[in-house]
Amino acid sequence: xxxxxxxxxxxxxxxxxxxxxxxxxxxxxxxxxxxxxxxxxxxxxxxxxxxxxxxxxxx
Amino acid sequence: xxxxxxxxxxxxxxxxxxxxxxxxxxxxxxxxxxxxxxxxxxxxxxxxxxxxxxxxxxxxxxxxxxxxxxxxxxxxxxxxxxxxxxxxxxxxxxxxxxxxxxxxxxxxxxxxxxxxxxxxxxxxxxxxxxxxxxxxxxxxxxxxxxxxxxxxxxxxxxxxxxxxxxxxxxxxxxxxxxxxxxxxxxxxxxxxxxxxxxxxxxxxxxxxxxxxxxxxxxxxxxxxxxxxxxxxxxxxxxxxxxxxxxxxxxxxxxxxxxxxxxxxxxxxxxxxxxxxxxxxxxxxxxxxxxxxxxxxxxxxxxxxxxxxxxxxxxxxxxxxxxxxxxxxxxxxxxxxxxxxxxxxxxxxxxxxxxxxxxxxxxxxxxxxxxxxxxxxxxxxxxxxxxxxxxxxxxxxxxxxxxxxxxxxxxxxxxxxxxxxxxxxxxxxxxxxxxxxxxxxxxxxxxxxxxxxxxxxxxxxxxxxxxxxxxxxxxxxxxxxxxxxxxxxxxxxxxxxxxxxxxxxxxxxxxxxxxxxxxxxxxxxxxxxxxxxxxxxxxxxxxxxxxxxxxxxxxxxxxxxxxxxxxxxxxxxxxxxxxxxxxxxxxxxxxxxxxxxxxxxxxxxxxxxxxxxxxxxxxxxxxxxxxxxxxxxxxxxxxxxxxxxxxxxxxxxxxxxxxxxxxxxxxxxxxxxxxxxxxxxxxxxxxxxxxxxxxxxxxxxxxxxxxxxxxxxxxxxxxxxxxxxxxxxx
Numbered sequence: 063x064x065x066x067x068x069x070x071x072x073x074x075x076x077x078x079x080x081x082x083x084x085x086x087x088x089x090x091x092x093x094x095x096x097x098x099x100x101x102x103x104x105x106x107x108x109x110x111x112x113x114x115x116x117x118x119x120x121x
Numbered sequence: 122x123x124x125x126x127x128x129x130x131x132x133x134x135x136x137x138x139x140x141x142x143x144x145x146x147x148x149x150x151x152x153x154x155x156x157x158x159x160x161x162x163x164x165x166x167x168x169x170x171x172x173x174x175x176x177x178x179x180x181x182x183x184x185x186x187x188x189x190x191x192x193x194x195x196x197x198x199x200x201x202x203x204x205x206x207x208x209x210x211x212x213x214x215x216x217x218x219x220x221x222x223x224x225x226x227x228x229x230x231x232x233x234x235x236x237x238x239x240x241x242x243x244x245x246x247x248x249x250x251x252x253x254x255x256x257x258x259x260x261x262x263x264x265x266x267x268x269x270x271x272x273x274x275x276x277x278x279x280x281x282x283x284x285x286x287x288x289x290x291x292x293x294x295x296x297x298x299x300x301x302x303x304x305x306x307x308x309x310x311x312x313x314x315x316x317x318x319x320x321x322x323x324x325x326x327x328x329x330x331x332x333x334x335x336x337x338x339x340x341x342x343x344x345x346x347x348x349x350x351x352x353x354x355x356x357x358x359x360x361x362x363x364x365x366x367x368x369x370x371x372x373x374x375x376x377x378x379x380x381x382x383x384x385x386x387x388x389x390x391x392x393x394x395x396x397x398x399x400x401x402x403x404x405x406x407x408x409x410x411x412x413x414x415x416x417x418x419x420x421x422x423x424x425x426x427x428x429x430x431x432x433x434x435x436x437x438x439x440x441x442x443x444x445x446x447x448x449x450x451x452x453x454x455x456x457x458x459x460x461x462x463x464x465x466x467x468x469x470x471x472x473x474x475x476x477x478x479x480x481x482x483x484x485x486x487x488x489x490x491x492x493x494x495x496x497x498x499x500x501x502x503x504x505x506x507x508x509x510x511x512x513x514x515x516x517x518x519x520x521x522x523x524x525x526x527x528x529x530x531x532x533x534x535x536x537x538x539x540x541x542x543x544x545x546x547x548x549x550x551x552x553x554x555x556x557x558x559x560x561x562x563x564x565x566x567x568x569x570x571x572x573x574x575x576x577x578x579x580x581x582x583x584x585x586x587x588x589x590x591x592x593x594x595x596x597x598x599x600x601x602x603x604x605x606x607x608x609x610x611x612x613x614x615x616x617x618x619x620x621x622x623x624x625x626x627x628x629x630x631x632x633x634x635x636x637x638x639x640x641x642x643x644x645x646x647x648x649x650x651x652x653x654x655x656x657x658x659x660x661x662x663x664x665x666x667x668x669x670x671x672x673x674x675x676x677x678x679x680x681x682x683x684x685x686x687x688x689x690x691x692x693x694x695x696x697x698x699x700x701x702x703x704x705x706x707x708x709x710x711x712x713x714x715x716x717x718x719x720x721x722x723x724x725x726x727x728x729x730x731x732x733x734x735x736x737x738x739x740x741x742x743x744x745x746x747x748x749x750x751x752x753x754x755x756x757x758x759x760x761x762x763x764x765x766x767x768x769x770x771x772x773x774x775x776x777x778x779x780x781x782x783x784x785x786x787x788x789x790x791x792x793x794x795x796x797x798x799x800x801x802x803x804x805x806x807x808x809x810x811x812x813x814x815x816x817x818x819x820x821x822x823x824x825x826x827x828x829x830x831x832x833x834x835x836x837x838x839x840x841x842x843x844x845x846x847x848x849x850x
Contacts, residue, residue: 065468072471073665076658080750083655087809 127176128288129205130169133198133229134213135222136184139241143213143271144181147281171285172278180207188228189339196341202234203325208288210234211280216246216253216268219397223388224381226262232330233296236264237283243268243276252398261391296327301383305376308364309333312357319353322346335361336376409629413508422512429505430536430596433496434589437489444488449775452481467668470765475664476657478764479757482776483652486574491645493538493573498640502632506531520604521611525551526560530603534567537576537596538644541565541807545814555617559607561811562824565803566603568596570648571752575798578756582777583791599799606831652753659750660757666721667743667765672714680711716765735797735836736790736844745797751804789843793836800832 132140148167169177182198189195202210212229214222219240229236240246240255259266265283269276300306312332316323322331322345334342335357346354361376368374416425456477463469500506510531514524526548527535533544544564551557568576576595580588611617672680684707691700716722717739724746725739732742744758756776763779780786802825803811812821843849 065466069467069471069665072661076661079658080655080662084805087806 127168127178128209128285129178129180129207130284130288131180131182131202131207131210132213133182133202133210133225134184134241135186135215135225138184138213138215138222139271140181140184140213143211143239143241143269143277144179146271146274146277147179169281171281173285175285177281177285186225188225188232189334189337202229202232206294208235208291209284210236211239211284212236213239213241213271216240216243217249217251219246219251219253220385220388220392223391224384227297227299227384227387230262230264230297231299231333233294233327235287235290235292235294237280237287238262238264238266239271239276239280240266240268241271244270250399254396257394258391258396261394261396294327296330298329299383299387301380304364304367304371305336305379305383308336308360308376312336312360315353315356319350321353322349332357333380336364337380338377409504412629416505417508417511422508426509426512427593429500431589431593433493433500433536434592434596436496437492438589438592441489441492445485448485448488452477452485453775455481470668471661471664474667474761474764475661478760478776479660479664480652480657482578482756482760483574483656483753484649486577487645487649489577490538490570490573490648491641494644495637495641497536497538498637498644499632500536502630502636502640504629506536509535516604520608521556522559522604522607523551523553523556526556526607529560529564530567530600533564534569534572535596535600537568537573537592538570539567540569540571541567541803542810545807545810548814553617555611555615558815558820559610559615561815562610562820562827563603563607565807565811565824565828566599566606566800568599568799569752570644571651571804572798574753574756575748576795578759578777578780579791579795582780583786583788595795595799598796602800602831602835606827651751655751656753656757659747659754660761663721663743663747663754663758664761664765667716667719667761669719672711672718676714676718680707680714683707712765716762734841735793735833736840737794737797737836738785741794745801748798749802749805751806752798755798787849789840789849792843793840796839797832797836800828800835802829802832 132144134140144165144167147169165181167179167181169179171177180201182201183195185195185198187195188199188202201207210229212226214226226236226238238258240253240258243253246253253268255266255268265287267276267280267283269280271277301309309329309332312335313328315321316328316331321328322342326334326342331342331346335346338361343354343358346357365375368376368379416422456473459469459472459477463472497506500509510524510527513527513530517524517526529544529547529551531539532547533539533541541564544567545561548557548560548564551560576592577588580591584591684704687700687703687707691697691703717726721743722739725742728742728746729737729739732738737745740759740762743762744755747754747758759780760776763776763783780791802808808821808824811824812818815821
C-alpha cells in the first residue's frame with residue numbers, strides 16, 4: 063500500500079513537470095527561444111531577448 | 122543618463138568580430154562563442170559593474186554587416202538601436218579586417234548613435250604586419266577608438282571607462298552626413314524635406330536616414346512608411362524610382378550600389394590618412410590563407426573533410442569504449458543491489474526497470490558524448506568548421522539551398538552531436554523566406570545529440586566491428602537525405618530562385634585547452650541535465666504506461682493455476698531443474714502478457730498492423746512513440762520494456778546484450794530502425810520551434826507528417842530489401 067502511495071506521488075510529480083515543460087514551450091516567447099534542448103531554464107536560451115518581437119511570417 | 126538606472130551599452134559589429142567574447146568577458150557569462158559567423162542570432166543581456174560601483178546592462182546584438190533590413194538579425198540589431206536607444210553603442214571591429222568592418226561603423230555614424238569603436242584582435246592585426254593609429258582614427262571619425270583584445274580582456278577596462286564617460290555626457294544623437302554624389306544627395310535632400318514637412322515616422326528616425334533607407338530599398342522601413350502615411354510613402358517611392366532610372370540610364374547602376382561605393386570611399390579616405398600602415402607586403406599570404414590553400418582546395422579539401430569526419434568517429438568510439446563499459450558496470454551493480462535490498466513491488470520495478478534500465482541507458486553514453494563533443498570543439502574553435510561550411514556551400518547551391526544553411530545543418534548535428542533547436546534558430550540568418558523554410562524543414566534530418574545514444578546502442582550491438590565506419594556513413598546519409606528532401610521541397614512547395622552568398626572565412630586560431638574543456642563540459646552537462654530531468658520524468662511515465670493496468674484477475678488466476686499444475690507434476694518426478702525451468706517460462710509468459718496488456722503495450726500492438734512493414738515489433742513501436750518527446754527516450758523505453766519482460770533477478774544483461782539475444786532482432790531490423798530514427802518526426806521541442814520560426818503551425822505539422830512518411834518509406838525499403846536479399850540472418 064505504502065509503495066502505491068509513493069508511486070502515485072512520483073507519477074503525479076512527473077506529469078506536473080512534463081506538463082509545465084510543454085506549457086512553457088507552447089506559451090513561451092514567440093521567437094521560440096523559451097526552451098531549448100537542455101530545458102527551459104537554460105540561460106543561453108532564455109534571455110531578455112525573448113521579449114523581443116516576432117519574426118516575419120514565412121507564408 | 123539617469124544615474125539611478127543602469128547605463129545601457131549595446132555591443133554591435135560584424136559577425137565573428139568578437140562581440141560574444143567581449144560580452145562574456147564583461148559580464149562573466151558563458152554564452153557560446155564559435156569561430157564562425159552568426160553565433161548570435163538574438164540579442165542577449167548581461168550585467169556589468171564599473172569600478173565606481175555604477176551598474177550597466179550590456180546588450181549583445183546579433184552580428185550584422187549593415188543596418189539595412191535584409192536579414193532577421195539586421196532587423197533585430199537595428200530595431201534595438203532605434204527603438205530602445207541605448208546610452209552607448211560599442212562597435213566591435215576586427216582590427217585585422219578594418220576596412221570591411223568600418224562599413225557598419227559608417228552606418229552607425231550615419232544613424233547618429235553615441236558610439237565607441239573597439240579595435241578588437243589588435244594582436245592578430247599586428248601579427249599580420251598591420252599597424253593602426255587609434256588616436257588618428259578617433260580624431261577623423263570624432264568618436265573614441267580603443268584597441269582591445271576581447272579574448273584576454275586587454276583594454277576592456279579602458280573601453281568601459283570611455284563608455285561610461287560618453288554615457289555621462291548624454292549627448293544627443295548626431296548623424297554623420299556622407300556625400301553620395303550629386304544625384305543621390307539631391308534626392309536625399311528632397312526626400313528629407315518631404316519627411317520633415319509631413320512629420321513622417323519622425324518619432325524614431327532622422328529624416329535623412331529614413332530617406333537613405335528608402336533609397337537602399339529597405340523593405341521594413343518602406344512597409345512602416347506605407348502603414349504610417351501612404352501619401353508620403355508614394356511620394357518618396359516616386360523619387361526613388363526616378364533617381365533609380367536616372368542612375369541606370371547614366372551610369373548603369375542603381376542607388377544601393379552608389380551608396381555602398383561612397384561609404385567605402387569614405388572609409389578608404391579615412392584609412393589613408395595615416396590610420397593604417399602595413400609593415401609587411403600585404404600580398405603575402407597569411408598563415409590562414411596558406412592553410413586554406415590545402416584545406417579548402419577544390420579536390421583535396423572534400424577528401425580531407427571526410428577524413429577528418431571519419432577520424433572524429435574513430436577517436437570517439439575507440440577511446441569511449443572503456444569508460445562506457447564502466448558506466449554499464451556501475452548501473453548493473455546499482456540494479457543488482459536495489460534488487461537485493463528492496464521488497465518486491467511496484468516501487469522496486471519502477472526504480473530498476475523505469476529509472477536504472479531506462480534513464481541509465483542514456484546516461485551510460487555520457488563518456489561517448491563527451492569524447493564526441495571534445496572532437497567537435499576542436500574543429501569549431503580552430504575555425505575548421507567554417508571551412509566545412511565553405512566547402513559545403515558549393516554543394517548546397519546544387520540542392521537549391523543558401524550557403525548560410527550550412528551552419529544551421531552543422532549546428533543541428535551535421536557532425537553528429539548537435540541539436541535541431543539552435544539549428545532552426547540559426548536559419549534566421551537566411552534572407553529568402555523560401556530558402557529559410559526549406560532549411561527549417563530539413564535541419565532535423567541531421568544526427569542530433571539525442572539520436573546519438575540510439576545510433577550508438579544499435580551500431581554497438583549489431584555492427585560492433587565497424588561502428589565508426591557505420592557512423593561515418595550514417596552522417597553522409599543524413600546529409601544526402603536532408604539535401605534531397607530540400608531539393609524536393611524547392612522543386613515543389615517552396616519553388617523559387619536561389620539567392621547569392623558570400624562566405625567569410627575567419628582566421629584559424631589555436632584552440633585553448635581550457636576553452637575546449639569548457640565547451641565540452643557545457644554540452645555534456647546539457648545532455649546529463651536533460652537525462653536527469655525530462656528524460657527521467659518521461660521514463661517514469663512510460664514505465665507506468667507499461668505497468669498499468671496489469672493483467673485482469675482471470676488471467677492472473679490462469680497463471681497461478683499453471684504454476685500449481687507444474688508444481689504438482691514436478692512433485693511426482695522430483696526433478697528440481699525441470700521445475701525451475703518451467704516456472705521461469707511461465708513467469709516470462711506472464712510478464713510478457715502483462716506488458717502487452719498495459720496501456721503502452723496496447724498502443725504498440727495496435728501499431729503492429731502497419732509497423733510490420735519496416736520490421737518493428739510492439740516494443741519498438743512504443744519506443745518510437747516515446748521518441749517524439751525526446752529521441753533519447755527510445756533507448757530508455759527499450760530498456761524498460763525489456764527489463765519488465767525479464768523475470769530472472771540474477772540476469773543483469775545490458776540492453777545491448779538483451780537485444781543481441783532476442784530472436785526478433787537482427788542487423789536488418791537494427792538498420793531499418795536506425796534509418797527510421799534518423800529521419801522520422803522531429804522531437805516536440807523542434808516542432809514547436811519550426812512552427813514559431815515559420816510563423817505557422819501548419820509547417821510544424823508538415824514536418825511531422827513529411828518526415829515520418831519519408832522515414833517509413835526508407836525503413837521499409839531497408840527491411841524488405843534486406844529480407845529479400847537474405848541478410849536478416
